[in-house]
Every structure is written in C-alpha cells, then in structure tokens.
Amino acid sequence: MTKTILSYLSPMRRGFTVVTAVMFMYLVSLNSSLLAAENSGVSQVSESQLRVAYVFNFTKFITWPEGVNTDDFLSVCTYKAGPAYSDFLQLNERVSGAQTIQVLDVQNAQDNNLNLCDFLYIGSAGASTKDSVLDALSGRAVLTISEQALQQPSVMVSLMIVDNKIAFEVDLQELRKNALTVSSYMLRLAMQVYE
C-alpha cells in the first residue's frame, strides 16, 4: 500500500493540514485571476438571445391578411439592433409554421430590404430615428417590435424588463390598422393590451 505524506501525520494533525490546505486554495482562488474564466459558458443565455427567442415565438402567433406574405420565406428585419443582430442571425433557416426565416438588416428608411420585411425589430439605438423607417412601412402589413417600451405610436409589440424578466405589451389598435391578427394565446400572456 502506498503511503502519502498525509498518512505520516497524526489523525488530528492530518485533518488540520487538509483544512488549512483547502482554505489556502480557496483564498488564493479569490485573489488570483489565474483561474478566471471567460464568461462564455454555454449554460448561460444572454438577454439579447432571450429577446430573439421572443421574436421567434411571436412569428408563430401572427396571421397576415389574405394574399400577403404568402411566399416560403418569413423575413425578420432588424433596425439598429446593435450586438443583438448577431443573435438574430441564429434565426436564419429556422422554420416557423410553413415558412423559413431569413434575417435581414435594415440600414435606413431607403434600404431596399425594408420592402421584404414581415417583421421589423427596432433596437433601442434606433429609438430616436425610427420614425422615418416606420413611416416608410406605413400601410404595409409588417409586425413592428421595439426593444424597449417606447410608447411610440405605430409600434405594435414592445418588449420590456419587468421584475428581472422580459415581458411585452401589444397595441391591438395598431395591429388592426394593418389588418394583422394576433392569437388570443399571445394576447393573454401580454402584460398590457391596448385597444
């Protein structure tokens, strides 16, 4: 039987040595950056991923007026989404209902991509300048979603953080104006529905 250094110590001394060693390692780890990990664990989901997951879920609960959005693609556009854009790209090729999602970024109100959008996600950086983009959409059945509660007219769905969780509000009037319908399931989960 192999003997370790510890086995030469008296039991009490051995216990003391082990406890001291563990405490020492613990204190070292508190001060040392040697063990510091990059915060990129797969077990974590970022806030912007969570927002994208909301948008993906919303795609399942919106119905377009007859004759609109009948092709095989569902275009999810982003406007000034910032770093969240890269998370949106994870939606590319995902299937929602019978359609395949394509993610498009919109630079400004003149961007041609705007004509393809079925969904438009407006990041908080776009808050002040978004009116012209929204104006360019007017009359088209595009579901508009804002990253924050902006209380701006013509945004249909607003995301917000309530009690550390993401919640959303729906402006039903605005949806109806564009002949879009939203499932009652989604409305039931909305924090607030404006009619």
Next chain:
Amino acid sequence: MIKGSNVALASMFISTAVAASEASIFDLSLEDLMTIEVNSVARRAQSIATAASAIYVITGEDITRSGVSTIPDALRMVPGIQVSQFDSNKWGVSTRGFNSRLANKLLVLVDGRTVYTPTFSGVYWENVDLVLEDIDRIEVIRGPGATLWGSNAVNGVINITTKSASQTKGSLISSRLDSTGEQVFNIRNGGALSDSADYRVFAKFRKAGELEPVYSALDSDSLKTGRIGFRIDGQQTESSNYTLQGEIFQSDVYQDHFQNLPDVPNYQQYIKSPLDQRGSNLLSRWTHNGDNGSVLTTQFFYDSTYRKEVIQNESRKTYDLDVQYQLAPINQHHIVVGGGYRFERHKTKDTNELMITPNNLNSALSNFYIQDEIRFLDEKLALILGSKFEHNEFSKKSIDIQPNVRISYALNENHSYWAAVSKALRTFSRGERDAQLHFTTLPPFTELNPTPLTFVGFTKSIASLDPEEVISYEAGYRGRITPKLSVDIAGYRNVYTNLRSTHELEGFTFTPTYAKIQLSIGNQSAAVTKGVELAAEYNFSPTWKLNASYSYIDMDNRFVGPEPATKAPRNQFSLGSQFSIDDSRSLGVWLRYVDRIPGVGATPSYTELDFSYLWSVSQNLRVGLIGRNLLDSNHDEFLAEFLSTAPMFVQRTFAVQFSLTF
C-alpha cells in the same frame, strides 16, 4: 433565517420554469420564456438547467390550465411531491417522505414570508389561499435548502411568488363553482399609482365544498374564508425598487374533532369544534442594484395570526427582518451573504387537551449565512459552498450550523449533471417542547388495556433538545435527449438522526377516576430514506405536450416509541397531456397514480383522472369546464394525525369557472 427574495433563489438555484436544458432557447414556449430571469445587473438570463438541486417550477399559466382551485392541488403536478387531502380544508404536503397534516420538514414561503407555524411545526394549508390568477410561479425545491432558507427546510422548500403589481393592471372578476358546493369569487383591480409605481387591490371569498364523511354518522365539514389585500411595486431610482404588500383574512371552519376524555363513559368521541382563524400580514422589500453587479435586498415583514378551536387557542405576532447582499463577482466567485432577525410573541390558552407552559412566550431567532458559487471552465463547472449559522432559543446548541456543498457540470448545451451533500435541521416546536398534550385514553377491560383502570396518556414538556438533523446526498441529471424530449432525474439518500421519539413512562399519577401516564418527547429516533424522482416532457408538436413523472421512495424508519404516521407512498406516477385545439381552446388530461401508504394511517392506493377544457370566448372572457377525480366516486387520502379531525372522502368533482378581465 428565511430567504424569501427571488434574488436568493436566483443566485442559488437559478430560476426559470424550464424543466429542461436551455439547449435551444428557441424551442421554448412563450410561457417558458416569460419565466426566465434576467439578472438585472449582469443582464444575463440564467436557467434551472444548470441548477445544482432538484427544482421544479409551476407557472401561473400551468395553474390556470390545470383547473385546480387550491394550492395543494396545484402541487400535485410536481414530481416527487406527496399531497394528501384530509377534508375540504386540510391537506398534508410533503416531499421525500414524512407526510402528515403538519408535515414538519418542508418550509413554505409566500412572497418571502414564512407560513410555517412554529407551534406544531408545519403548514396550515387552508390559510395559504391566494387569488390564483395573481400567482406568478411556485418554485419547489426537493431536498435540503437550509443554507439559504434556514431551519425546517429539511426535505424541501416551496416558494410561492405573486405577480408584480405592474403585471396585474386592469380589473379581474373570476369565479368557480363545483359539484361539491365549492364557491370561489375573486375581484381585483390594478393600475398605476404614479409614473413609477403600480398597485393592485384584491378580495377573495371561498367556500369549500362539503365532502362526504368517511364515518357516515358524522356531518360534512365546511369552510368559509375571505381575504382582502394589496400590493404596490415601485421604482425608487434607476437602480432601486420596492414592494409593499399586505392582507387580512378570516376563516370559519366547521369540523368534528376527535376528543380524548378521561371521564367515564365518553372516553373518546367526536365533538363539534368550530375553528375560528384570523390573520394579517404586511411585508416590505427594497432592492438596490449596485453599478458593479452587487445586489442588496432588505425585507421586513409582520405577521399576526389567531386560531381558536376546541383543542387549541393561540395567537402569534412575528416581526422578521432579513438582509441579503450579493457581492459583485470577484473573478469567478459569486458570493452571497445575509442575515436575519426574527422576534415572536406567542400567547396560548390552555384547553382540556393541550396545555402549553408558559402561556405567553417571547422568543427570538437570529442567523447569518454565506455562500460562494465558484465557476470554472468557461462556467461549465460550478462549485457552491455555503453555510447558515443560526441561533434559536428552541435548540439546545447555541449555534446551529447548516452547511452544503454543491457541484454542477454542463457537459454541453444538452446535458448537465449536479450533485450535493448538505445538512439541514428541524427545530423542535413549542408543541413538542412546552406542551402537555392529551393524546390518548385507554378505557378499562379493552385489548390495549385489560386492567380495570382507565389510562390517560399525556406528553410531558421537556427541556430543549438538539434539533432533528438530516445529512442528504443528492445527485441529478437534466438533459434534452432529442429536440422534443427532455428529462430531469434526481436521486437521493437521506440519513436522519435526532428524530422525534416518544419515551417510556415519565410520570404516573392516580386520580379517583383514572391513572395519568406521562410520556416524554425525545430525539432518539432515526431514519434512512432513499429514492429517485423522474420527470420527462415530450413535445409532439407546438400544440401538443406530454408530461410524465415518477417517484420512488424507500423509508427505513427506526422509531423509538409509537410509530408516527409519516410514511410515504412508495411509488407515485403521473401522465399529463396538454393539447391546444386551436388558438382559443385547450384541453388538458391528467392521470395520477399514488401507491398505498403502509403502516400507521394506512391508505389504499388510488388512480385518478382529471381533465380541463378552457375556452377563451373573447380576449377578455375565459371559461373552463373541469373534472377532477373522475375514476371513482370517492377515495380517501388521509393519514392519522394528532390534531385529529373527522376524515372526509375526496370526491369526483365537476366544476365550471370563468374569468373576465377589463
């Protein structure tokens, strides 16, 4: 002592409702997404997928869909939770064994306020009655949670959280009627108090159904209860927010109490024992998020209860202050420290069957805890070390130490494993330490007492004892095996020592009519339990979901004295199906099997089927048709208990409900 704040739970158990891997967040339903917490400072969502404990979450929507009308019935959907209903207003709820009406190893909190009664160690579930529509979620942790949550979280913690006032704006009227005569009526109104604060006020009235007595000579029981309350949530500054909430309730219960009398000839009989309960509580919580990622939470609550029935008469006022500080992360260390102080004023009046000495007692409890979660390997591996230090006047030791060590490892985005070793304690209650309880009468010339003397059994008040103790070894796995199938498995082995025991004769006194035997309460019993709990979810399609759960427990009890009725069903199984017929209609079906409970308080096994059909007639009106316990006209679930009342059958029930929002 009690960590009610979500922050505490989030830091240790990392809360969401997703009982699956977060493998692909895009596979989660909208309801599931809504339960994921975004740490407001780190701004990172965390998932129970990596929690190092057996945790299960019921959302408010789950409760609505299941069509239940009480919280104990909602808890039946949690894998590994045992629920036994005694009558229309009494339940025993436990996990990992030791169930009884006052199951003493499960800590229950409502919005951070403990509802565990220290008189007899347990929860009066009839008073845990909320407007169900206001419940945000119920988090159930199976296994010890003492390090953060404090004493009595021996086998688990149930944390009921209501929605923030900002989530309940507008008005609600809802009602439910069932075939046993149950009537529930809720009314709530909420809105903005100012730019930065919201409120809600609510009232609930509930009349429980009148169930059929097991002993047909007795009457049905009944309960009428009403409560009114409010909640205010506000944003004080950019980085701090507060909650203020309170309620007042009253309930009247009609019940038959099984009374032991020393007088000839009515040794034992059922007598009418109307129960009058009243209570009020007020809670405030203030949370400050520091720039550096730290979070400071301060919570204070006041709770007052009054209870009067034939066997007991007590009132209690509790004042509780808790402070928790989550430090800014230091490298990979995420440290939480906290402390609390609780003061209680307890007043009792002696009855023929229960004498508590002294009648008036003030007691205090203080605690401190620290826990560090150390994350390694790109945060795939987390090691959690922590301990609670508690000073409690009911414990023999000056400081009770309740440490735990937990480890979790996310193999990849689909599979994670965890293991834990922890110690938790249950403090002996006033009912055990200070009470003389008349627990039995043995008439002369009977099987148990062939002598010509009547024997009357009392417990004897005792000195403080070392608390009941468990050392628990747990391990578990969570995974998404295929994109549609996720599973959660937990196993444990719990070793209990210092369990309550009933000792041999301590005193023997003769009176002209009977002999009084006194038995002392001790802590000489022990037990070992082991078991597994399995939950699986299969999403056939976005509109059809199947849930299955199974739990197994093996209890090896070494009781000193008469064996208490604390057995558990060895096997429990359930299978549920949730189907959305279309956008506005959904159908839920749920099959449950509960094994027989052997030994004292034995009950036969039963299989039951529930269904719920919900229809959103319009965006504002939702109606439901519910059937519960459909397979039998009635079955019994009761266990013998020492505050004994007449047992009732649990009956086949049909209910209609509606809720109107405007």
